[in-house]
Amino acid sequence: MANPFAIQTSIEDGISIITLEGFVDAHTAPQFENAVQAEIDAGRHRIIVNCEKLNYISSAGLGVFMSFIEELRERDGDLKICGLVPKVKHTFEILGFQDIFEMLDDQPTAMRHFTAS
Numbered sequence: 001m002a003n004p005f006a007i008q009t010s011i012e013d014g015i016s017i018i019t020l021e022g023f024v025d026a027h028t029a030p031q032f033e034n035a036v037q038a039e040i041d042a043g044r045h046r047i048i049v050n051c052e053k054l055n056y057i058s059s060a061g062l063g064v065f066m067s068f069i070e071e072l073r074e075r076d077g078d079l080k081i082c083g084l085v086p087k088v089k090h091t092f093e094i095l096g097f098q099d100i101f102e103m104l105d106d107q108p109t110a111m112r113h114f115t116a117s
Contacts (some may be wrong), residue, residue, distance in 0.1 A: 003012070003022060003048065004021070004022035005021065006021040007100075015048060015111060018047060020049060024054065024056070024058065029060035047068075047077070050083050050107050050110075051082065052082075053074065065101065066100075081102070081103045084103060087109065094095070
């Protein structure tokens with residue numbers, strides 16, 4: 001049986017929210033990549049990735065975060081990560097993502113960090 005995956009994109013106060021659910025792996029990472037690229041192509045450079053329902057992420061999924069951060073920051077934007085469950089957060093921390101990305105507890109906090117900057 002395939003691992004469940006869902007992705008949803010919305011806009012709140014001019015900030016793009018990409019919500020990931022289930023497993024992001026080599027099979028589903030391209031959908032995540034396409035969602036981020038679509039926001040950039042639409043001129044939206046402030047992105048929050050909500051991971052409250054993310055159960056697993058592989059190196060392919062982690063690579064999506066890394067592939068866009070420089071471009072977003074060059075365009076005066078950023079990508080913030082929120083809602084990581086402990087198991088997934090541990091994966092991000094082992095790889096030092098906390099030194100590159102703001103990893104926040106929840107979406108309202110991430111929104112406040114964008115409006116404050």
